[in-house]
Amino acid sequence: MNHPADLKYSKTDEWVRVQGDQATIGITDYAQDQLGDVVYVEIPLTPGQQLSRDQKFGDIESVKATSELVAPVSGEVLQLNEQLKEHPELVNEQPYGDGWMLVVKLTNPAELDDLMTAEQYIAYLEGR
Amino acid sequence: MTAEHAAAAPLKRTPLYEQHQALGARMVEFGGWEMPLQYSSILEEHRAVRTRAGLFDVSHMGEFQVEGPEALPFLQYLVPNDVGRLAINQALYTTLCLPTGGVIDDLLIYRLEAERYMVVVNAANITKDLAWFQEQAQRFGAVQIIDRSQETALLALQGPEAQAILQPLAAVDLATIRYYRCQPGSVAGLACLISRTGYTGEDGFELYCEAAQAPLLWERLLAAGKERGLVPAGLGARDTLRLEAGYCLYGHELTEQTNPLEAGLAWTVKFEKGDFIGREALLRVREQGPGRKLMGLEMVERRVPRGGYTIYDSDTGGESGSSGANQRAIGVVTSGAPSPTLNKSIGMGYVEAARAIPEHLVQIEIGDRRLAARLVTLPFYKRRK
Numbered sequence: 001m002n003h004p005a006d007l008k009y010s011k012t013d014e015w016v017r018v019q020g021d022q023a024t025i026g027i028t029d030y031a032q033d034q035l036g037d038v039v040y041v042e043i044p045l046t047p048g049q050q051l052s053r054d055q056k057f058g059d060i061e062s063v064k065a066t067s068e069l070v071a072p073v074s075g076e077v078l079q080l081n082e083q084l085k086e087h088p089e090l091v092n093e094q095p096y097g098d099g100w101m102l103v104v105k106l107t108n109p110a111e112l113d114d115l116m117t118a119e120q121y122i123a124y125l126e127g128r
Numbered sequence: 129m130t131a132e133h134a135a136a137a138p139l140k141r142t143p144l145y146e147q148h149q150a151l152g153a154r155m156v157e158f159g160g161w162e163m164p165l166q167y168s169s170i171l172e173e174h175r176a177v178r179t180r181a182g183l184f185d186v187s188h189m190g191e192f193q194v195e196g197p198e199a200l201p202f203l204q205y206l207v208p209n210d211v212g213r214l215a216i217n218q219a220l221y222t223t224l225c226l227p228t229g230g231v232i233d234d235l236l237i238y239r240l241e242a243e244r245y246m247v248v249v250n251a252a253n254i255t256k257d258l259a260w261f262q263e264q265a266q267r268f269g270a271v272q273i274i275d276r277s278q279e280t281a282l283l284a285l286q287g288p289e290a291q292a293i294l295q296p297l298a299a300v301d302l303a304t305i306r307y308y309r310c311q312p313g314s315v316a317g318l319a320c321l322i323s324r325t326g327y328t329g330e331d332g333f334e335l336y337c338e339a340a341q342a343p344l345l346w347e348r349l350l351a352a353g354k355e356r357g358l359v360p361a362g363l364g365a366r367d368t369l370r371l372e373a374g375y376c377l378y379g380h381e382l383t384e385q386t387n388p389l390e391a392g393l394a395w396t397v398k399f400e401k402g403d404f405i406g407r408e409a410l411l412r413v414r415e416q417g418p419g420r421k422l423m424g425l426e427m428v429e430r431r432v433p434r435g436g437y438t439i440y441d442s443d444t445g446g447e448s449g450s451s452g453a454n455q456r457a458i459g460v461v462t463s464g465a466p467s468p469t470l471n472k473s474i475g476m477g478y479v480e481a482a483r484a485i486p487e488h489l490v491q492i493e494i495g496d497r498r499l500a501a502r503l504v505t506l507p508f509y510k511r512r513k
Contacts, residue, residue, distance in 0.1 A: 036154075036364065037171045039466040040430045059495060061432045061473075063170040063466055064364055066494075 002029050004096055008112055009121035010072035015096065016115060018106075023073055026100040027060070027091065030125055035062040038091040041084045043069065043101060049077045051104055053111055058101070060091070073111045075104025142187035143281050143342040151360055159252030159379075161188040163363050170364035174468045177328055177369055181287030182361030183349055186334075187342060190254035190277035192261060195244040197270040203237060203245060206264055206405060208388060210398040214239035219308045219325055222396050224249075224257065225406030229387040229413060233257050234378055236325065238310055246276075246321075246336075250378045264405070281342035285349060285358075286332030286369075288511075293353040294333055298322065302333070316348035328366065329373030329509055368465045371474065374424065374507030380435055380462045381422055381476055390418035390478065392506060420459065421484035424508055425475040425492070428500040433464035433475035433492045440491040440498060441483055455491060455498070458483045469509050479503060 003009070008016040013031035017024040032038065043058035051057055051071045058069040080102050084090060091099040106112075116124060139162035148155065153164035164185065166173060176182050194203060203211040209222030216239050224232045233256075236248040249257045254277055261273050285294055291302050300313035300322065310323035318341045326332040337345055350358060367377070376382045376391055388397050389410060397410055425433055439459035464475030479490070486505050491498035 036166060037169050039171075040432070042431065059431075061430070061466065063368060063468075064165070066432060066434060 001033065003118045003121055005118045007096070007118065008115035009118065010070070010115055011124065012070040014070065014072045016072050016112070018112060021106050021109070022078065022103055023075060023106050024100050024103050025072060026095055027069070029095045032092050032095045035060065035065065035067060037063045038088045039063060041088050041091060041101065043080055045077050045080060045102065047077050047079060051075055051077055069101065072115060073104065074107045076107060077102060078105055079103040140188070142185055143339040144185045144187060144346055147343055147346050148185065153362060156363070158363055159188065159250065161251055163188060166362040166364045167360045170368060171468050173359060173361040173365035174368050176357060176359045177287045177330055177361055177365060178469055179288065180357035181285060181289040181293055181353055182359055182365065183346070183353070184284040184286065184361050184366055185346070186284050187281040187339070188251035189282050190249040190251060190257065190275070191280040191336070192247040192249065192258065193244065193274040193276050194247055194271065196272050197243055198268040199243050199245055199271050202265055202268040202271045204401065205403060206261070207235065207237070208397040208404050208406060208410065210401045211237055212401065216241060217310050219310060219323060223382065223388045223393060225388065225410070226384060227406055227409060229406045229409035230384040231382040231386055231388060232260060232384060234376060234382055238323070253378065279339050281337050281339045283335045283342065283345060283349065284326050284332060285335065286326045286328040286330045288331060289353070289356040289358065290332040293356050293358055297348060297352050316345060318345050327375055328369035329507065330511055368468060371463055371465055371476065372467055372469055372507065372509035377463060387413055387418070389413045390420050390422060392422045417481060419481055420478045421481050422476060423479050423484050424504040424506045425461065425464070425477055426502045426504050427473035428502065430473055431494045431499055432466055432473045433461045433494065433501065435461055435463050437461040438493045439477055439479060440493065442489040442491045442500065458490065461492065467508060474508050476506065
């Protein structure tokens with residue numbers, strides 16, 4: 001399983017890629033593997049909306065279950081991955097690439113310190 | 129994302145556990161058993177069964193041998209379907225009912241000899257069913273019930289290529305085994321009961337064999353079917369396949385609080401055969417008409433109706449997302465999944481009989497929204513013969 005070293009990870013299996021004051025958010029390789037075939041991603045947000053840390057920001061439907069998406073950081077929504085509407089399988093195929101979910105402008109960068117490094121996330125998964 | 133947690137209780141394993149591990153299966157808890165959910169992906173395995181073939185390990189199912197001069201009168205009293213119609217080497221689907229008409233389990237009953245039957249029960253219900261069988265058998269003298277679940281393995285080979293894959297390995301002419309018939313025979317040199325049954329909506333065979341021989345049978349079947357695209361298939365695909373086929377699953381569509389008439393299984397209740405457990409209660413249900421009916425659900429949007437979601441009446445024209453103060457709860461979803469064959473989300477659920485109208489629009493509460501769905505008749509999928 002692949003967990004890139006340049007990302008930050010949440011206990012609810014989201015990842016965050018920070019570029020300047022922007023953060024891209026998706027779900028981890030472990031999470032997509034646990035879900036199995038993703039058939040639909042619903043993120044009822046629009047650019048400009050404020051998202052708070054730990055807030056539910058959407059649902060992900062796989063063949064076997066529905067799971068909630070939880071915001072790992074607070075921010076203003078800048079962009080949503082429109083490609084997922086037609087190609088939800090990208091979440092399975094490229095969880096850290098084209099399967100990303102949204103980009104936010106960080107409103108509280110200090111929250112990043114509460115997230116795990118790849119190493120910590122791997123240890124966290126082993127303890128599950 | 130919310131985390132999933134593994135069950136803590138020790139789980140039972142089938143004789144094919146090592147095969148599943150070697151194939152890299154994702155194992156899950158199911159009815160007290162550690163079973164393969166999927167090997168590659170549920171969608172891929174589902175499509176393989178619809179277009180080619182899939183091999184399932186269903187050894188967790190229970191098998192009871194019921195024999196003796198009173199085996200038939202006993203079974204006739206025990207279940208609502210007419211066991212007396214069975215020829216030797218024929219099988220019957222039936223429910224097993226309480227005196228209230230509630231469903232204890234759903235079963236397959238095979239007549240193997242004049243006075244010897246095999247009853248196949250759901251894994252989670254083995255202990256409960258066995259106790260019920262033994263309790264009811266006390267009214268009958270000459271009947272013996274033996275639990276063969278431990279020493280019996282069951283493999284299901286399902287899909288349009290099933291016969292072509294199995295024939296070269298089988299010592300019997302499979303074309304002579306009709307639907308819901310069986311025949312003892314050997315497969316890959318191993319003694320089996322070969323049955324033309326299954327729960328996927330496809331043609332296929334179920335092979336009962338001794339537990340110790342199951343690994344070899346499994347390996348030989350997978351090897352023989354490789355060229356025709358046979359893949360191992362897990363419980364995930366089994367569930368989406370049976371849902372498309374409109375088959376009930378115990379614990380979802382069938383429980384001790386549901387009766388076979390509301391579950392769309394009136395065809396398995398034979399009032400004219402004489403007395404059986406639950407007859408009085410089911411007669412009353414028939415006279416009054418069931419209060420609710422099991423219906424198919426087709427979502428208008430792509431969200432998936434899952435078991436337990438509430439179904440609301442829709443007198444707002446079925447507009448998705450509308451709050452509708454005049455909406456009334458009229459039912460509950462029992463199963464749901466995205467349908468790989470229909471490419472839409474489908475489900476089954478109980479709906480008040482008066483509102484159980486095909487094409488009627490309802491709304492299903494998913495999270496904090498109510499989304500439009502259409503009631504439809506079952507099944508969603510019927511194979512072309």
